[in-house]
Amino acid sequence: xxxxxxxxxxxxxxxxxxxxxxxxxxxxxxxxxxxxxxxxxxxxxxxxxxxxxxxxxxxxxxxxxxxxxxxxxxxxxxxxxxxxxxxxxxxxxxxxxxxxxxxxxxxxxxxxxxxxxxxxxxxxxxxxxxxxxxxxxxxxxxxxxxxxxxxxxxxxxxxxxxxxx
Numbered sequence: 001x002x003x004x005x006x007x008x009x010x011x012x013x014x015x016x017x018x019x020x021x022x023x024x025x026x027x028x029x030x031x032x033x034x035x036x037x038x039x040x041x042x043x044x045x046x047x048x049x050x051x052x053x054x055x056x057x058x059x060x061x062x063x064x065x066x067x068x069x070x071x072x073x074x075x076x077x078x079x080x081x082x083x084x085x086x087x088x089x090x091x092x093x094x095x096x097x098x099x100x101x102x103x104x105x106x107x108x109x110x111x112x113x114x115x116x117x118x119x120x121x122x123x124x125x126x127x128x129x130x131x132x133x134x135x136x137x138x139x140x141x142x143x144x145x146x147x148x149x150x151x152x153x154x155x156x157x158x159x160x161x162x163x164x165x
Contacts, residue, residue: 007094008092008094008114009115009116010112010113010114011114011130011135012112012135012136013111014111014136014143015108015109015111015143016108016109016143016146017102017109018102018107018108018146018147018150019154020105020107020151020154021105021107022079022080022101022107023078023079024150024153024154025079025109025146025147026061026078026080027150028146028147028150028153029099029150030082031149032142032146033068034056034060034062034068036138036145037068037069037070037071038068042069042070043055045070046069046088049088049090050088051069051086051087051088052072052087053070053072053086054069055069056068058073062082064076068084070086071084072084072085072086080099081096081098081099083095083097084096090117090118090122090124091117091118091122091125092116092118093113093114093115094113095111095113096112096114097111097112098110109146109147111139111142111143115130
C-alpha cells in the first residue's frame, strides 16, 4: 500500500462484513460512491464550499486519478483498498476503504476518515458535519448500500446481514 506523506488527523472508522468476495465488494463500492456523490445537489454543495473536484472524471471503475464529487482517487488497488482525498475552504480530508478477507467467502469493508479543520470556520464546519453525526449517518448508509449491492451481485441477497460498527 502506498503511503500518504501527510495524512490529516484520525476522525473515525466504520466496518461492515459483506457476504460477498472482495471483487464484488469493490465494484459495488465504486458504484455506490459514484451514485452517492454524483447528483446535482452534491455538485452544488462542492462548488459552494470550494472543492476542486466538483464533477466526476476519469476511468470507471475508479482508479488512481479518477474523481468523484468532492474527492480524487489518490491510490487504488482493486479488490483491496481505495484512498480518496479532498480539500475545500474548511477542511482537508481523506477517506480510505480497506477490503479484508473475513473468511467463508465474506469480506470486511472498513472506511477510515481523517480530516483537518483549520481555523475558526474549519472548527465550525467540523461541528456541523462531525458534531451533528451527519458524517456517521452518511457513511453508515454508504456502507450498508455497498453491502446490499455486493450481496445482490454475488447472488446472496436474503442471507444474514451484518451490523455496521
